[in-house]
Amino acid sequence: MVSWAQREPVRPHIVVTAVTRRIVDHPVLGPAPARAPVTIFMGGTPVAALEGEPIAAALAAAGVRVFRRTSKRREPRQIFCGIGRCTDCVMVVDGQPNVRTCVTPVREGMRVEVQDGRGVWERARGDSSAPGDGPATGSGDGAAGVRGGDG
Amino acid sequence: MRRIDVAVVGAGPAGLCAAAEAARHGCEVALLDENAKAGGQLFKQIHKFFGSRAHHAGRRGIDIGAELLDEVAGLGVHVCLGAAVWGLYEGKTLAVAESDHSWRLAAGAIVLATGATENGLSFPGWTLPGVMGAGCAQTMINVHRVLPGRRVLMVGSGNVGLIVAYQLLQAGAEVAAVVDVLPRVGGYPVHAAKIARAGVPVLTGHTVKAVAGDGVAEEATVWAVDEHFHGVPGSEQAFRVDTVALAVGLSPMAELAWLAGCRMGYVPELGGHVPVHDGRMTTSVPGVFVAGDVSGVEEASSAMEEGRLAGGWAAAAAGKTTTERAAEAAEPHVAALDGLRSGPYGAHVRRGKQALADGAATAQVQVLGGGGV
Numbered sequence: 001m002v003s004w005a006q007r008e009p010v011r012p013h014i015v016v017t018a019v020t021r022r023i024v025d026h027p028v029l030g031p032a033p034a035r036a037p038v039t040i041f042m043g044g045t046p047v048a049a050l051e052g053e054p055i056a057a058a059l060a061a062a063g064v065r066v067f068r069r070t071s072k073r074r075e076p077r078q079i080f081c082g083i084g085r086c087t088d089c090v091m092v093v094d095g096q097p098n099v100r101t102c103v104t105p106v107r108e109g110m111r112v113e114v115q116d117g118r119g120v121w122e123r124a125r126g127d128s129s130a131p132g133d134g135p136a137t138g139s140g141d142g143a144a145g146v147r148g149g150d151g
Numbered sequence: 152m153r154r155i156d157v158a159v160v161g162a163g164p165a166g167l168c169a170a171a172e173a174a175r176h177g178c179e180v181a182l183l184d185e186n187a188k189a190g191g192q193l194f195k196q197i198h199k200f201f202g203s204r205a206h207h208a209g210r211r212g213i214d215i216g217a218e219l220l221d222e223v224a225g226l227g228v229h230v231c232l233g234a235a236v237w238g239l240y241e242g243k244t245l246a247v248a249e250s251d252h253s254w255r256l257a258a259g260a261i262v263l264a265t266g267a268t269e270n271g272l273s274f275p276g277w278t279l280p281g282v283m284g285a286g287c288a289q290t291m292i293n294v295h296r297v298l299p300g301r302r303v304l305m306v307g308s309g310n311v312g313l314i315v316a317y318q319l320l321q322a323g324a325e326v327a328a329v330v331d332v333l334p335r336v337g338g339y340p341v342h343a344a345k346i347a348r349a350g351v352p353v354l355t356g357h358t359v360k361a362v363a364g365d366g367v368a369e370e371a372t373v374w375a376v377d378e379h380f381h382g383v384p385g386s387e388q389a390f391r392v393d394t395v396a397l398a399v400g401l402s403p404m405a406e407l408a409w410l411a412g413c414r415m416g417y418v419p420e421l422g423g424h425v426p427v428h429d430g431r432m433t434t435s436v437p438g439v440f441v442a443g444d445v446s447g448v449e450e451a452s453s454a455m456e457e458g459r460l461a462g463g464w465a466a467a468a469a470g471k472t473t474t475e476r477a478a479e480a481a482e483p484h485v486a487a488l489d490g491l492r493s494g495p496y497g498a499h500v501r502r503g504k505q506a507l508a509d510g511a512a513t514a515q516v517q518v519l520g521g522g523g524v
Binding site: 029065076102 | 185186187192197211268269271278279280281282283284286287288290291292293295296297298299300301321322323366367404
């Protein structure tokens with residue numbers, strides 16, 4: 001075993017707000033660019049988000065650590081790859097399950113729910129023929145119908 | 152069905168360079184990416200690149216990315232974002248899905264620049280919230296500017312592990328330790344030195360035994376390994392962390408190459424299964440080229456050079472330039488790649504690429520498939 005000598009840490013200047021995990025100032029990137037506030041709802045609770053950021057970033061900033069539970073063993077999951085590849089972070093968004101929250105931007109009034117297993121499709125409002133209507137198929141093709149119906 | 156001279160799949164460093172190079176040779180180019188923004192992983196690379204002869208040395212990935220976006224825009228490349236390529240059919244036809252419709256694109260030549268995906272590492276508790284790829288943590292802090300956790304254990308001391316550990320410190324997180332199962336640090340000494348100066352212990356010859364917690368990661372136990380990489384009982388150390396970042400390598404995302412019927416080789420030095428290709432980035436399927444991590448996991452600097460090569464040769468395959476002109480344009484990029492891969496840190500890539508070039512004759516390469524579009 002090789003251990004590097006432990007010394008007093010030398011830390012670059014950092015400001016992280018006490019209430020969230022947002023990185024307000026950064027030694028290389030500078031101050032965070034101003035972005036319009038957006039409110040999304042996680043299980044009915046308002047969560048402060050910023051325009052353009054993915055759902056997963058807003059939830060992580062708010063300290064949310066469980067995004068879904070697995071089908072068989074109901075184990076908790078959050079994010080793993082963060083770039084839309086692994087689908088660990090999928091949640092039910094505006095009634096549509098299996099939405100990759102790490103690559104889906106927030107929208108004002110968006111409803112986000114912890115996904116239980118493979119999730120259940122919410123009936124598309126006022127459009128019984130919407131392609132997303134009905135049980136989960138694992139296909140993403142119905143997405144636009146349900147989300148479109150929610151406006 | 153739409154038609155194009157050259158279609159490039161993936162708008163990361165390799166794809167952007169391939170698209171730009173093909174456009175310079177007079178091609179009409181479509182650059183497709185399923186993400187909302189082009190640039191791939193360049194925009195989370197906030198450190199300065201280096202390499203003795205690489206012309207991007209001393210510059211940050213975020214700045215290089217911005218420059219490449221300007222370059223493809225100036226050359227009139229059709230950049231299609233939110234466009235996932237889900238099929239590759241006969242006649243070099245791509246199937247593309249956007250949010251509400253799917254369409255087909257026939258190309259004179261195709262460049263696959265689909266990149267790579269982070270590997271996992273299985274140990275008890277590896278699926279707990281808080282255990283994530285190091286690249287994921289890097290995206291969260293540098294792109295989204297959100298700390299995924301406050302106290303992190305980094306697993307893997309290659310360049311990704313070292314760089315992301317340092318960037319986590321810059322973002323205001325604590326890094327409890329960096330562990331690596333190998334007996335020495337894997338990344339460049341310059342990155343290791345930054346971590347050491349910050350007082351972060353680096354435990355080589357160690358791995359994760361387990362991560363535990365009440366529904367989320369709360370404690371990581373590491374232990375020493377013996378010469379067979381088996382854990383040594385009694386050597387356990389526990390770290391109170393809410394995040395465990397895994398920097399344990401990447402695997403090429405070669406699904407489209409499989410679909411196209413490209414001959415594939417399994418080359419551990421290049422990250423796993425990669426399309427067999429030559430120095431022109433040509434696969435076994437005529438008109439289908441590869442560039443960047445999908446052809447073997449390396450760094451952004453080499454991905455950009457491979458992109459230039461693939462773009463130039465794709466232009467020739469599409470009939471928009473001559474072999475002579477493509478060869479002339481390729482020369483500086485071949486030289487740059489040789490430079491980037493020189494020295495001890497490039498040895499594994501040189502070995503891997505050579506093994507691929509030698510094809511089935513090399514026992515190291517297990518060649519699979521062999522059909523073709």
